[in-house]
Amino acid sequence: MAGPTRRLTNPALFICDVQEKFRPAIYEFDKVVATTQKMLKASRILNIPVFATTQNRARLGETCSELGLDVPGGIATRVHADKSLFSMWTPDVRKGLSSLPTPVECVIVGIETHICVTQTTLDLLREGHKVYILADGVSSCNKEEIPIALARLRAEGAVVTTSESWMYECMGDAAIEEFRKIVGLVKETSQSTRESLQTLCKF
Template sequence: MSSHRDLTIQNSLVIFCDLQVGFQKSILHIEEILDAALFLRKSARLVSIPCLFSEQWPEKYSHVVDTLEAREEEIFSKRTFSLMGSPTASELVVSKKRECIIFAGVQSHICVQQSVLDLLANGFSVFLVTDAMGSRRSIEHTMALESMKQEGAIISTTEAVVFQWFRSVDAPYFEEFQHLKRPQQ
């Protein structure tokens, strides 16, 4: 019997929050964050796990970085800090019918935290892939992670999540997965 917190390919949805061109210069360790996010994106795509990409106020902060290869139908724009505050985004998340949300993005203490708290309040299990998250200041990132953990979010990493999806070297697509470039330290 699986619990609400057991990640599977069938119950997972990946959300990439505001990984936009306009935030690249202000976020600490952005290259490492994008590297981990790309690994997560490619791993999810390999096993057909749906992904969504939010864009915070794209008129000001531009669009999702090209390296993440977001498809038009996966992207939604928002002006609220919580993606659940946007009716379009909220409907998109619910329409995927997945109870486990894998969450990556920026800024940890603003849009990520408000979105995660709303997702938890709506009954979702949320897994924070901390190597694919960040803020302008490390204290903001650290405190946001602590706050979200206290509210019930599960702290993890991209590799830990992806290996939970596969569970075994005998899993379908595991051989192809072995050829993906993993995040650097």
Template sequence: MTEEGERRAATLQAASSVLVVVDLQDRLVPAIEDHEAVVARAGILVKAAEILAIPVVFTEHFPEKIGPTVAAVTTQGPGRQVFRKEHFNACDEPGFTTLMADLGRPQAIVCGTEAHVCVLQTALGLVGLGYQTAVVEDASGSRKAPDREAGFRRLAVSGVTPVTSEMVVFEWAARGGTDDFRALHALIK
């Protein structure tokens, strides 16, 4: 198997992951198709990350105009970081790649809005930096379904692994029968 194939085939691991929540902001989210489900699934991922001490990076695109991250997904945990950005690709923003490198985790799990713009460009940027990158399809959205689906198709052929929130939670859990698993399982029941 090639190095890229090994990187794409690797199981998501809590100790190797960082969750990147892209632009789930107050004034943008209501325009997103099926936004309640997108926010609910992103919230599950954030809570799972808290349980497993996985760092969470929230990007906010021009928060003074679009607002902060929606309260339903924010966390006050020690691994929480908010990163203001102007570029659609967070990796093009000064300081973002340093922030990610300082976390020292090779797997980036990405969700948010819009799937075909900021999520797409940030995920492609992370792949370009060598991160094993997965985009959580049920926790990512766009204003229009055709844009969302085109974004996911492009990601899939660009070295980004498509996943769902349940896939991520169960891979992070790795096994049943633990206190962490019971807490995680309660999130997705």
């Protein structure tokens, strides 16, 4: 008899431009970082490939160091590319994604909701991928932009959800091997999850 299988069979985590330089400007930036950290831990548990970008790294700097991307003992990204495009749909990302079965179930965190997250989502949808946007993991300089962008992206066919909901949907079955570790992660991050929901998902 076959063992339990995950509900989402081909997920990938997209981290859009979570750079230190943006910290003072973005509404509740630290909550975006906290959700991104949680999703990175989940990606390690569930062996989910990670695609990350920076926007104009020479001028705007590296991805926030607390995410631990591409450092010894940190998260090994499939792609960690710099871009001038607003969308993450760059040649490096396209190449990295091409090695995965399609369609990919892309889950997005990062900034800004109405610019880079929006354009990334539209490009991924156009290419036939499934897109999940985590409402507790995206933000903009002006908080009023967030609900407008999310409403548009829902209408375009993206799924707007939360980090905890997505992790459980990804698993789909409490009998899978990684379930207990994910439950541990949910308990470990319960306070930061609550705070992120209360600030980023109140609109």
